[in-house]
Amino acid sequence: xxxxxxxxxxxxxxxxxxxxxxxxxxxxxxxxxxxxxxxxxxxxxxxxxxxxxxxxxxxxxxxxxxxxxxxxxxxxxxxxxxxxxxxxxxxxxxxxxxxxxxxxxxxxxxxxxxxxxxxxx
Amino acid sequence: xxxxxxxxxxxxxxxxxxxxxxxxxxxxxxxxxxxxxxxxxxxxxxxxxxxxxxxxxxxxxxxxxxxxxxxxxxxxxxxxxxxxxxxxxxxxxxxxxxxxxxxxxxxxxxxxxxxxxxxxxxxxxxxxxxxxxxxxxxxxxxxxxxxxxxxxxxxxxxxxxxxxxxxxxxxxxxxxxxxxxxxxx
Numbered sequence: 001x002x003x004x005x006x007x008x009x010x011x012x013x014x015x016x017x018x019x020x021x022x023x024x025x026x027x028x029x030x031x032x033x034x035x036x037x038x039x040x041x042x043x044x045x046x047x048x049x050x051x052x053x054x055x056x057x058x059x060x061x062x063x064x065x066x067x068x069x070x071x072x073x074x075x076x077x078x079x080x081x082x083x084x085x086x087x088x089x090x091x092x093x094x095x096x097x098x099x100x101x102x103x104x105x106x107x108x109x110x111x112x113x114x115x116x117x118x119x120x121x
Numbered sequence: 122x123x124x125x126x127x128x129x130x131x132x133x134x135x136x137x138x139x140x141x142x143x144x145x146x147x148x149x150x151x152x153x154x155x156x157x158x159x160x161x162x163x164x165x166x167x168x169x170x171x172x173x174x175x176x177x178x179x180x181x182x183x184x185x186x187x188x189x190x191x192x193x194x195x196x197x198x199x200x201x202x203x204x205x206x207x208x209x210x211x212x213x214x215x216x217x218x219x220x221x222x223x224x225x226x227x228x229x230x231x232x233x234x235x236x237x238x239x240x241x242x243x244x245x246x247x248x249x250x251x252x253x254x255x256x257x258x259x260x261x262x263x264x265x266x267x268x269x270x271x272x273x274x275x276x277x278x279x280x281x282x283x284x285x286x287x288x289x290x291x292x293x294x295x296x297x298x299x300x301x302x303x304x305x306x
Contacts, residue, residue, distance in 0.1 A: 001299060002288065002291050002296070006288065007288055010278075010285055011274055011275050014282055014285070034131070036193040039123070040122060040123055040132075044131060044236075044239055044240065045239075048239055048242075051243075051246060051281070055283030063281065064247075065247065066247050
């Protein structure tokens with residue numbers, strides 16, 4: 001069973017690396033819609049996929065955050081990627097599998113995954 | 122429509138987040154003898170006025186300005202009442218809100234609890250400025266997580282640091298199994 005002693009060990013290991021994290025203010029933000037509409041459409045697994053995926057790939061300077069309903073409920077789960085100095089990219093009708101692809105293509109390789117972009121027509 | 126009680130919990134807890142709560146307490150009690158599953162979400166956020174409290178389970182009431190419906194609380198209330206259960210909200214303006222839903226545990230219309238670990242993990246990781254107390258009880262056994270204990274150990278190391286995030290997830294998941302022996306609710 002996990003204990004707080006184990007957490008202490010993690011903390012001691014992390015201590016030296018805290019400086020890196022503080023630069024996050026100006027990093028990339030992944031924003032997942034987590035209002036009733038988003039959650040009902042499946043936002044939680046999408047959010048978890050981003051949190052775990054970013055951790056597994058050891059991507060730095062990326063934070064995963066949440067937002068409320070932006071009024072496009074029919075396109076949920078919606079994910080916005082905000083990269084410094086670039087236009088916001090909005091993905092619609094996301095799933096955990098699509099999230100993994102966005103991490104691989106967009107966040108690692110810098111290629112927007114066009115087929116998942118929101119289409120407001 | 123929500124497919125898991127744990128998704129409703131995530132949704133209802135978002136109201137506490139938006140109400141500016143500093144502490145959110147989430148209790149999940151399963152009691153097989155009484156055949157009840159009780160979920161209590163308690164916060165010290167802004168609370169509601171008497172008028173808001175009266176309309177809060179009305180799907181055509183919302184405090185939002187972007188649209189005219191508010192379905193979260195209505196869904197949740199219906200989900201509990203459909204299982205022969207009860208639903209209650211107590212709120213005091215400026216003090217906080219408590220939402221209590223009781224489900225008939227073995228009722229055929231009760232949706233599964235679902236991935237409660239993912240719900241609690243998401244809430245903790247995404248709202249590091251809020252303290253969470255999570256109590257999970259199955260019959261006589263229970264476990265409690267208080268994120269203030271995590272903060273005391275971690276100091277300024279954030280919860281969404283990959284190793285810490287994984288620890289919190291495993292901590293929730295292993296303690297849950299310890300308590301319920303892997304029974305799927």
